[in-house]
Amino acid sequence: MNTSMETVAGPPRRTVLAASRVAVFERMLEIRALEQRIQTLYTEGLVRGSTHLCIGQEAVCTGLAAAAPASDRVTCTYRGHGMALALGTSPAAVFGEILGRANGCAGGVGGSMHLVDVETGLMPTSAIVGAGLPIACGLALSSKLSRAGDVALTVFGDGSTNIGAFHESLNLAAIWKLPVVFVCENNLYGEYTRINLSTPIEDLAERASSYAMPSEIVDGQDHDEVCAAVGRALDRARSGEGPTLLEMKTYRYSGHSRSDPATYRPEGELDAWRQRDPIALFRGRLVAAGDLDDAAADAAEARVTEEVEAAAAEAIAADWPAPEEMFRHVEGSTT
């Protein structure tokens, strides 16, 4: 796998996922290791504000990134560390951002909820539920009008399907036949509320019918299933057939945000989902296929952990943003 030095350029880190299943495995490990390290950085008092981990949802990240060529842009949410890594942002740049350092992918002015990497196609992630969906429609509109051929993907949670922006975006995309893929990560919870308490239906994919839009329910724990479903939706979009709603059934192992012990979950739910851990599942598949033996897998795990640790160290040692950064890239107010 690439080191953070090699990966600064961007696109290669996304592209490699389509080419190498071992790279996918390593990226999943990287995502998990990074999220775990963020949790400890928090405990060490190094992280301000809020962070939202995606441990348990890694296959959605890698599946999407492996299916979408580097020219396809993505909008995502505050729960975006894994997606950023999958698309190709380096671990050091993600750590740096979360720690508010100059080496962060937004130079430290954004924070955990506002990752961005124009080179890898990651638009600024939004901290507002649902906000990324209309924006993705706009990315798709640009593509359509300029005949660029690229597709926009927008990633959002189950809870976000109850906000107006979801409805308006799906309708707009359908009526304009926009090349956009709506990727719902149904991890069963919006903050501390289980989906059955906020939403009268179980399968969110059903909501596509209100817009005569095709949809699929996808096993979000299975990288290959995710990758295939996203691929089908991208094909539809690219051939001018318009948008698709994909519902990824998945689960977040940790609480909603760094301060949430997730005591609201029914006994056994987490354990049941761990039985289908996306990384273990994919590792098993690689080993079975002979792509990797157990020793190599263990070695990869050790190597990735080390690399992620090095990236964390790099970020911790990185400079703070210079004072003038506060004033750059904004104008307009009267002082």
Add this chain to the structure above:
Amino acid sequence: MNTSMETVAGPPRRTVLAASRVAVFERMLEIRALEQRIQTLYTEGLVRGSTHLCIGQEAVCTGLAAAAPASDRVTCTYRGHGMALALGTSPAAVFGEILGRANGCAGGVGGSMHLVDVETGLMPTSAIVGAGLPIACGLALSSKLSRAGDVALTVFGDGSTNIGAFHESLNLAAIWKLPVVFVCENNLYGEYTRINLSTPIEDLAERASSYAMPSEIVDGQDHDEVCAAVGRALDRARSGEGPTLLEMKTYRYSGHSRSDPATYRPEGELDAWRQRDPIALFRGRLVAAGDLDDAAADAAEARVTEEVEAAAAEAIAADWPAPEEMFRHVEGSTT
């Protein structure tokens, strides 16, 4: 039929619709006559701002009002003159409001888009598309919490089903099992845009499935069908089964607002709908049933026209609001 003097009290004018089919016929005539008179008042330069007529949609107004007891509250839109009359506001109070006079149902401070009549259950109509739906959920929530037993009805157009408030309201009503009836007047157009250009499905009732909510497609030109469907939905709501989405297939004969000649409509569409004119249809049914003979129907028409004209004259002669009315019923800003 009641004269405007007798009707100021309110509720009886709604209640009578459930009791007398002749009253329903007369009310439909009243609505149409009032709308037509508003058009001429506009031409005479007496109406400021905007007005939105509901000619062609009268059966939705009377059907709803005949089905819903006087304690059921209604939110409605800027296209609300007919609904106000159906629920029981007097023609003089509607005219007065549209002319900005002190005798208007909002004392002249509201105007055509902001009719209100607390006594008849008409909440202030909103000039913002979709805004009445969440408010109706709140009326229903009050009812549910206080065990009052009344139901809220909210009337909105086909175009309004593409705004976020629609989606959020239906979801909220479904998950909370609120006693509310969503009444969509699908008149095929939102302003100058035909529904097929804004909405990828034809039957808006289908959208209820996103909320596991029952729905019905209703012949909005037929008072009896409207009344029956609203009645079923009210029963469901009152018995604690929650909300219903009713789609009234209807048509507005005139343009969107007073200044719209509606040239965007396909040739023949208006004529085809006129074949199923709600008033003619209902009159035919009354005559066939022997409730009314043609002479009596004609006489009713003449009488209603005269009464409406008298109400218009009353409003034209009415005082302007006193200067201090501008300052009443608002506080809070710093002067």
Add this chain to the structure above:
Amino acid sequence: MERLRVREAINRALADEMEADPKVICLGEDIAAAGGAFKVTEGLQERFGPERVMDTPISETGFLGAAVGAAMTGMRPVVEMMFIDFTGVALDQLVTEAANTRYLSRGKLTVPLVLRGSAGAGMGFGCQHSGLLDHWFRGTPGLKVGVVSGAAAAYEMHRAAIRDPDPVVVLEPRILYTRREEVDLPVVTDSSSVGRAVTAATGDDLTIVTAGQMVGVALEALAGASWSADVIDLRWLQPWDVEAVLASVRRTSRLVTLEETPPDAGWGGDVLAAVATQLHGQLEAPSLRIGPPPVPVPFSGALEERYLPTADRLREQIEVSLRGAPPTNWWAPEGVSA
């Protein structure tokens, strides 16, 4: 020189920008096939085609957000909000998303988006369709906000707004749409005029700072007045032209702000504050802040007529104050409490 209505000047600005840059697109409710509720975009779809002039569903969050995304990726969308009041259902996309994008992406993405909307009171549209609502937009770093005062201003401001790299809100007083003006349309090649005020009249006794539909009221008040005034048409409310205001007030030593909205959160507060903090001791008389009362815009002509400032009322207020007396508001005469 030609005689143009304000709405025609805007139309011309849009057409000229669309001609100059294929990335300029227009979207909004009924702006394309129907040419807009106020006919501002009439003929643009015929001329530039349905891909560049688009009708939208009634989904303000959806299409405003789509414009944000399109702007991030090279387009220069001009979004019409039929009545600026409707932005209340979609504000997030503009102020929380668009305005922060350039900052968050460290300049790698910009959002050259224009939100134009009909605005203001005076036409009997009632309390939900008569807002200027500049205060919803001002106070957002990263966003620029202007208000049009006439045909020439409209033309120049819209072209500059479209060429600006940042999201810009241009408020169009609805009441001016059909007003005609003799204009030499300016040549606009960049966005450098964004933020610059224009001196609409010059005089010695006082400085009237105003904007939008009130500019015409101020100019009308000059006619037959016993005093003369600089009338500063701010045009841009964020950023606004502090220097122009200070320079004029330094010369005249008297300041009047004329707003079309009630005082709380109005731009007049910021103008008066800047003068108070920067020209202490240089004013001959108390500054005056003139505007309508803090009530919802009433519908009835009888009331709305009392609500807005007029030339006569402005003149009266200024004359009383020049005599050294504190003027009372026209809208709160004896017996009518505010």
Add this chain to the structure above:
Amino acid sequence: MERLRVREAINRALADEMEADPKVICLGEDIAAAGGAFKVTEGLQERFGPERVMDTPISETGFLGAAVGAAMTGMRPVVEMMFIDFTGVALDQLVTEAANTRYLSRGKLTVPLVLRGSAGAGMGFGCQHSGLLDHWFRGTPGLKVGVVSGAAAAYEMHRAAIRDPDPVVVLEPRILYTRREEVDLPVVTDSSSVGRAVTAATGDDLTIVTAGQMVGVALEALAGASWSADVIDLRWLQPWDVEAVLASVRRTSRLVTLEETPPDAGWGGDVLAAVATQLHGQLEAPSLRIGPPPVPVPFSGALEERYLPTADRLREQIEVSLRGAPPTNWWAPEGVSA
């Protein structure tokens, strides 16, 4: 006297009002079963039951609008907006619907609704979760807006807000939630304190008008200062207490406003404007308007620390100005351009 955190004081106010009036209900995202993202509503559902303390879907327009409808029909809903910034997706229901209802219904309907939301910068939540955003709400006739400065203020303001017949926004500086205060909780029986400022300290040399989390900053700045000041905690930003401000400034002859947001559309403009128009010639020195720079709230601790006013910075600014010099902003020292 007891020691209470601000969030506990709010919780107490809500509980006391719910106890006093069965029509008071609370709704918002994760406020019931989980007790709120900031634990402000902890224990209320257990105590008052799931009908009166309700979790909502992530549908701000839906549940804020539902609260409006419930308030029209006799309930007194208290809606939590987890971060006040989220109101950008739902503003219409509050400012365009709720605020006009009493006016439009000629007083037959009222909307006794409270929207409370965590607000403000200083905690590393970044540019989309750090707004105070009072300017979205001020400027709407029919709406009242306050901001909490401590536990006693929070308790009193929330109880008064719930008893007010109109929609009221109460902004809760998030950074204060865990701050403890020794308080005698006041007895609140009506909404008469809405609109009234409180003098948090008295002094002779100047008047500091401030609000919210900046009140503590101002009080801290007094300690060890060579000057003394009236510190006016506005508490209510609309309507705001003009009389209290004018009375103090008349006595001290100097005015400083201390805001936690950039100048454009900030409440400080309205305060400075009122003093400028009403106390002309009575000030000994230029007024000062102190606040952060006009940029999005930066995330990094290194930058956010430079963004907000602190006691030291305030003291420094005041001291420079008392020496007769114009102070420079701490956030724009040499070499750093604004």
